[in-house]
Amino acid sequence: MPAPRLGILTAGGDCAGLNAVIRGIVCAAARRNIEVVGFTEGYEGLLHPASTRILTPAGTRGIESTGGTVLGSTNKGRFQLRRGPGGESILSDALVRAARQALDQNRVDALIVMGGDGSLRTALQLSRAGLRVIGVPKTIDNDLDSTDVTFGFDTAVARVAGAVENLRSTAESHRRLLVLEVMGRHTGWLALHGGVAGGADIILLPEIPFDGDLLTKFVRELERRGQRSLVAVVAEGSRAKTGRQIRRQTSTGDSRLGGIGNYVESLVASRTGRETRTCSLGHLQRGGAPTAFDRVLGQQFGVRAVELAGDGMFGRMVSYRFGSVTDVALADAVNRRRVISPDTQMLRHARALGIFLGD
Ligand code: F6P
Numbered sequence: 002m003p004a005p006r007l008g009i010l011t012a013g014g015d016c017a018g019l020n021a022v023i024r025g026i027v028c029a030a031a032r033r034n035i036e037v038v039g040f041t042e043g044y045e046g047l048l049h050p051a052s053t054r055i056l057t058p059a060g061t062r063g064i065e066s067t068g069g070t071v072l073g074s075t076n077k078g079r080f081q082l083r084r085g086p087g088g089e090s091i092l093s094d095a096l097v098r099a100a101r102q103a104l105d106q107n108r109v110d111a112l113i114v115m116g117g118d119g120s121l122r123t124a125l126q127l128s129r130a131g132l133r134v135i136g137v138p139k140t141i142d143n144d145l146d147s148t149d150v151t152f153g154f155d156t157a158v159a160r161v162a163g164a165v166e167n168l169r170s171t172a173e174s175h176r177r178l179l180v181l182e183v184m185g186r187h188t189g190w191l192a193l194h195g196g197v198a199g200g201a202d203i204i205l206l207p208e209i210p211f212d213g214d215l216l217t218k219f220v221r222e223l224e225r226r227g228q229r230s231l232v233a234v235v236a237e238g239s240r241a242k243t244g245r246q247i248r249r250q251t252s253t254g255d256s257r258l259g260g261i262g263n264y265v266e267s268l269v270a271s272r273t274g275r276e277t278r279t280c281s282l283g284h285l286q287r288g289g290a291p292t293a294f295d296r297v298l299g300q301q302f303g304v305r306a307v308e309l310a311g312d313g314m315f316g317r318m319v320s321y322r323f324g325s326v327t328d329v330a331l332a333d334a335v336n337r338r339r340v341i342s343p344d345t346q347m348l349r350h351a352r353a354l355g356i357f358l359g360d
Contacts, residue, residue: 012120016153017291025303044080161195172230182262196234207238211359
């Protein structure tokens with residue numbers, strides 16, 4: 002009888018810690034005599050089932066400390082959900098058939114998907130169609146409900162904090178206000194944690210549309226108190242109370258959040274005369290080696306995913322709750338965004354530290 006086989010893939014935008022999850026899966030599977038087959042380029046790999054890689058403990062040694070994903074990923078391509086008649090997300094029968102064929106062709110018994118909200122919604126559809134699927138939550142935005150933290154977030158926070166520190170020294174030399182635009186999509190977790198960790202004076206979040214008058218007043222007040230420089234961390238999804246989110250077209254024609262940092266720069270500079278510059282941290286937040294926390298969490302998530310497969314617990318997503326690794330139903334985990342609320346403890350603490358939060 003052939004050994005049982007797990008298929009794995011990494012889908013959507015990458016983040017630090019994906020390779021740690023892969024390593025965790027491969028090692029935990031090997032101890033149970035389970036083979037691991039990696040599909041490359043995200044879900045696209047299911048449409049090219051010949052381009053798979055057998056992953057072994059020896060072949061993946063050391064990858065837990067590296068950035069990116071050794072399997073490649075894509076958030077474009079043909080394997081996309083579409084809207085059903087009632088506005089719900091559905092996966093065409095043809096794509097479900099293709100996925101089933103790819104798994105059969107590679108003798109795969111169950112599929113582990115590492116992805117963010119969109120990719121896990123696709124995983125849920127595959128699970129509802131009868132495939133044995135397990136989800137592992139991944140995103141620097143940390144916006145997935147049903148898990149207190151996703152791997153990749155801690156690394157991105159460290160990148161933001163480091164950037165704030167670097168900006169502080171040059172801002173101080175030139176008596177400037179420096180604006181740092183960071184990722185996070187429609188939530189401000191990354192801006193909030195990165196800004197607090199780096200010692201920012203101002204943090205603007207999507208959850209709190211900012212008041213331009215109060216922002217200007219705050220800058221003037223710090224100036225009056227003799228503070229030479231200011232650093233503002235601005236989440237890409239934030240907006241002025243009187244405005245809307247700002248988007249830009251990428252070179253391939255996609256629309257992405259971006260540009261609010263420049264808006265804040267012009268607003269403050271025109272109203273206060275303060276020399277201001279903007280820097281967008283961009284994909285530096287996603288790339289590079291994961292922090293120790295993300296290496297540990299990633300490997301733990303990988304081990305848990307294999308345990309779920311071993312116990313036949315399909316349609317589940319690995320999760321981190323109250324300090325331990327656990328699991329939840331995929332159906333409960335997707336479609337619900339985790340946002341910052343007025344009771345979020347970190348928000349209260351940031352206010353207590355004297356950080357201006359837009360209101
Ligand atoms: O969801 C992760 C994320 O990095 C967001 O924070 C950001 O808005 C988006 O992906 C960027 O996507 P892309 O890499 O496709 O430009």
